[in-house]
Amino acid sequence: MPASHIIKELLEHPEDEMCKILTNMWKRNTETMGVLVNTFESLESRAVRSLRDPLCVPGRILPPIYCVGPLVGEGAKDGDGAERNECLAWLDSQPDQSVVFLCFGSKGTLSAEQLKEIAVGLERSGQGFLWAVRTPAGSQDAKKYLEVRAEPDLDELMPEGFLERTKDRGLVIKSWAPQVDVLRHRATGAFVTHCGWNSVLEAVSAGVPMLCWPLEAEQKMNKVCMTEDMGVAVELDGYMAGFVKADEVEAKVRLVIEGEDGRQLRARVAARKEEAEAALEEGGASRAAFVQFLLDVENIGEQVGE
Structure with a gap:
């Protein structure tokens, strides 16, 4: 794990209160009777083996790890009375695995300049796209957006004429998309993501390859695991510098949607x-781990009762 990808506050400000709080939380994790993890063992086998290794923390036996995932949202169900989102109807008209879906989580925001750069790259790529756009970071509307979910002005944010030129193969939506449903749609062929863990599990569960654009927190560490260990993603160069250029967006979207490397990536996912x-x-590794967790809890309860 490159040091540059570890949560920077832990390296740059080890005496700050936030760093002390985080390290204390992790220390307390080692003192529990067990840890449930939203993952499945084969996805992160090396990490799980490490946590079970008696040499992981010298002089201390770590608590058991129960991999009980992937636990992801169900998405909308037919007949539940909810109105189907318009973006899903649009996806219905697209070819299988032809659309790249761009979404950066519930809090992920990019600058206005970066949004325009993405638009240029998408247009040049010639590929289909579904893009959830939020009010840009640093804009006067950003605080308002966080407070009341104000919708971005797409005509102002996009390059002149972009929406008109790409209307036959692209759809830009404001602020929110039904992510689980989009990822499970047959037309979705790639996912540009901020590498939040819920998003990663949703994409893996849907079999959708990812383009990594980590923004904050532990997302850069997730990116390393996704590209190096799991083999489910490729990175977008430029995220470390805080700006991804149009040429990179164009190249990586083409690579995943239509290139040979993309076909191999889809096979791995x-x-x-x-x-x-x-x-x-029934009988799978995560089911078995949860059953073992319940048995261990019961045994601990009996010991306490004695």
Whole structure:
């Protein structure tokens, strides 16, 4: 794990109160009777093995790790009375695995300049896209957006004529998209993500390859695992400098949607999807881990009662 990808506050400001709080939380994790993790063992086998290794923390036996995932949202269900989002109807008209979905989480925001750069890259790529755009970071409307979910002005944010020129193969939506449903749609072929863990699990469970654009917190560490260990993603160069250029967006979108490397990536993600499904089946690894957790809790209860 490169030091540059670790939460920077832990390296730059170790005496700050936030750093002390975080390290104390992690220390307390080692003193529990067990830890449930939203993952499945084959996805992060090396990390799980490390945490079970008696040499992980010298002089201390770590608590058992129970991998009980992937636990992700169900998405909308037919017949539940909810109105189907318009972006899903648009996806219905697109070819299979032809659309790149861009969404940066509930809090992820980019600058106005960066949004325009993404637009240029998407237009040049010639690929289909579904893009959830939020009010830019640093704008006068940013605070208002966080407070009342103010919608961004797409005509102002996008390059002149972009929406008109790409209307036949692209859709830009304001602020929010039904992410689980979009990822599970047959037309979705790639996912540009901020690498938040819920988003990662949703994409793996849907079998969708990812383009990594980590923004904050532990997302850069997730990116390393996604690209190096799991083999489910490629990175977008420039995120470390805080700006991804249009040429990089164009190249990586083309690579994943239509390139040979993209086909190999999709095959690896498809295999991970099968592993995720198997883990949650009756007798699967995650089901077995949860049963073991319940048994251990029962045993601890009996010991306490004695």
